[in-house]
Amino acid sequence: MSALITGSVIASFGRHLMVRTAQGAELRARPFGRSLEVVCGDEVRCRIDPRHEEVHVVEVLRRRNALWRANSRGGAEPVVANLTRLLVVLAPLPQPDLFVVDRYLCAATAADVPAALVLNKSDLGVDPELAAELDSYAAAGFPCISCSATSGAGIEGLLAALTPGTRAALVGQSGVGKSSLVRRLLPEAGVAVGELVREEEGRHTTTAARLFDLPQGAALIDSPGVRDFAPAVSGLDERTLGFPEVAQLAAACRFADCRHLREPGCAVRAAAEAGSWNPRRYESYRRLRRLYERLKATRGR
Ligand SMILES: Nc1nc2c(ncn2[C@@H]2O[C@H](COP(=O)(O)OP(=O)(O)O)[C@@H](O)[C@H]2O)c(=O)[nH]1
Ligand SMILES: [Mg+2]
Ligand SMILES: [Zn+2]
Known part of the structure; x- marks a missing residue:
């Protein structure tokens, strides 16, 4: 049998991990099993296999976020x-x-x-x-x-x-x-x-x-530089997609389920058209909305 230890993931590169234990040791590790997703910042439980000198992350402790x-x-x-x-x-x-x-x-x-x-x-x-x-x-x-x-x-x-x-x-x-x-x-x-x-x-x-x-x-x-980034669909608020300005302006939209695109009486679009909300941010919202709908459809297939 091998011991279970807890630690923090201080580096991740694909499935290559560096785990720091409570004692301050830094161990190279890999997730155990294909489905375990481990990233930098995770708190994890590891199993050390002394015979093979391998460290496997066997569990990711509950993430705060x-x-x-x-x-x-x-x-x-x-x-x-x-x-x-x-x-x-x-x-x-x-x-x-x-x-x-x-x-x-x-x-x-x-x-x-x-x-x-x-x-x-x-x-x-x-x-x-x-x-x-x-x-x-x-x-x-x-x-x-x-x-x-x-x-x-x-x-x-x-x-x-x-x-x-x-x-x-x-x-x-x-x-x-x-x-x-x-x-x-x-x-x-x-x-x-x-x-x-x-x-x-x-x-x-x-x-x-x-x-x-x-x-x-x-x-x-x-973190490594990216060319592009898209937030995961599952975590986004359906109404605002995470734009605080939309959250604020949407209260005045005619329809409660307004997507703030072509809907009549949309206060979000009106604010962007009037320039009281940055039209570039609104364009960004529209692009993310299109991406969101596309990703949702992909996910549903
Ligand atoms: N002029 C200027 N160049 C910088 C500054 N910070 C970084 N750089 C340069 O920008 C390039 C990219 O820096 P890097 O730290 O590798 O960017 P990263 O990809 O975001 O990690 C390097 O050539 C740096 O020397 C800065 O404050 N002023
Ligand atoms: Mg860098
Ligand atoms: Zn609206």
Whole structure:
């Protein structure tokens, strides 16, 4: 017989995991069985097989929450678990895809995790158009921390958000500076996932994330850059899809089941047309609505 131990998953790359035990040992592990989905941030129970020197995760303890994304079949896949905050990172360069930002925010709302934006590379300057978009986000309840991993400007604002006990995940497009921010906050961090990556060579993997403990008692999860992201259908509020502005405006729609597209008397569409709600955010809502209906249909098949 082998012992069962509990630990935290501090790195995940596909089915390659790093588990930290309560004693602080870091063990390479794999999920036991095909159906067990384990992600960075999970609390797990492991079985150590001393003969084969293998560690198997046999159980994922109940998650407080998780960021769920939709896969191509319309199903839900966890990305990271047990967060207290989602930080969606963007930068003047690469050109921000705000529709991706929006969809991350919707996933955070679905998970009931407070989200904020981090505008990195502030040293490159922020054009008025992007500044106006950031104002819209702030009005919707998503404040923005502006900083530069390179120059260090504004880093104290990011640190202030990482109070003791916080567990925040950095997500966003590749190249926005997520890993650079971790390195700025924790210069000795390096790229510890490298080891896990090599083993997986030649295989298709979709998940890689790494948790770092910060000296002030917060933890930061760095995640791989994405080109696109869609929140899982199952967790989204059918009415609002996770847009706080829709939640607020929809009270004045003529129909209780308004989808805020072509319906007569739609207060959401009216607000976007009048410009009292950012029309780009409304367009984002419409796109997510189309995706939502498509994924739901796929899932139902
Ligand atoms: N100008 C500028 N470049 C940055 C800043 N932060 C990161 N970069 C650069 O952006 C590129 C991508 O950074 P990286 O941390 O790998 O992005 P990630 O894909 O989001 O993890 C690198 O070439 C960094 O040197 C910043 O604050 N200002
Ligand atoms: Mg990175
Ligand atoms: Zn409506």
